Amino acid sequence: MNVRALAAQVLNQVVEQGQSLSQALPAAQKDLNPKDKALLQMLCYGVLRTLPRLDFFCRSLMQKPLKGKQRAMHFLILVGFYQLLYTRIPSHAAVGETVNGAKALKKPALKGMVNGVLRSFLREQEALLEKAEQQDALKYCHPSWLVKRLQSAYGNEKAATIMDNNNQQAPMWLRVNVIHHSREAYKTLLDDAELSNFTALDDENKNALRLEKATDVYKLPGFTEGWVSVQDGAAQLAAHYLDAQQGDLILDACAAPGGKTVHTLELQPQLKQMVAVDADDKRLVRVQENLDRLKLQATVIHGDASKPDEWWQGELFDRILCDAPCSATGVIRRHPDIRWLRRDSDIAELVKLQKSILNALWAKLKPGGILLYATCSILPDENELQIKNFLENTADATLIALSEQHNDTTKGRQLLPNEDAMDGFYYAKLQKTG
Structure with a gap:
């Protein structure tokens, strides 16, 4: 198997067809030996981290773009660029194996074209890199809409650091x-x-x-x-901040794949009941697999967190973890395809959904109970501003300290990517008064 050709196919599935990398990559890796499996992963992650820059090189060196049935060849060329710029693979080997990828993709007539573009890049890469540095989207390898949102939220210098951290490999x-x-x-x-x-x-x-x-x-x-x-260190904070007590009835809403569910049970095995809910029945399989491996028990329910009356007629919960659907802009270094699968217009829709879920779950919380709101986003609209709006419109809600170490009761805690080497996450802890 030609690993470069496989990489081109995976990238085409992600960028053009909207598949997640976590779906497309494992399917392509299943028949590979460990060395080729690692190479394929490196090429796919690398190209997705540097996609706009590599696309710019391709546009600069080709008279017209490759479309339709030839689109996979475009990604093959990007795989070639990535190897030449960012890996220790010798240039002759990178060019040779990438050119051979055209045959593996059943386009042998295009081998000469691929070879010509890659060799032109070797001659012109210094000038092309200099031009790329002059545009923020190419310099930081993030879509323009996200560059603007981060600069607006954090200022240009801090946004640049965030985007640089997004382009690093997650530990x-x-x-x-x-x-x-x-x-x-x-x-x-x-x-x-x-x-x-x-x-x-x-x-x-x-x-x-x-x-x-x-x-x-x-x-x-x-x-x-x-x-x-x-489990990333930032995600592990959820169970600590939730601070489940013996005899509690706990809800983990939007629970898949179940890491926070099982961590809560590890920290407090003597709960009255743990209920794990998610709208994606396929991802709920992962929740049950985690429970089985760890030999823990929970009530796993397929349901929409914004409509709890459809799946819960029991008593009110002592504590609720609302791990809300979000833009996932805090975990881009771990999932580099997110920045290309998301659109600016998605944010308003996600904010609307988060608000709906918050309000619906609040009605299922006991007086005196705790709701921990969490996202893996770094956008204020989904986090601090979402909670500010909720508090302004919910008379019986109070923001309380997450822990002794993090006792700010004004806006919750926003972790940025690579803070203490962790992912970007947001937490706010709300108590129901009365």
């Missing part, structure tokens, strides 16, 4: 299951497995470990037994 975070081991005890197990390059967060995030180098999950001590899970 691998682990969550130690305290039912089995303390974090300190699990560190010893990692040392014994020669996976000793790790960093622990402070005591607010008591279960988190960051590996300096990603590894196969099945090499992690006790993974199949449920001793440890993979």
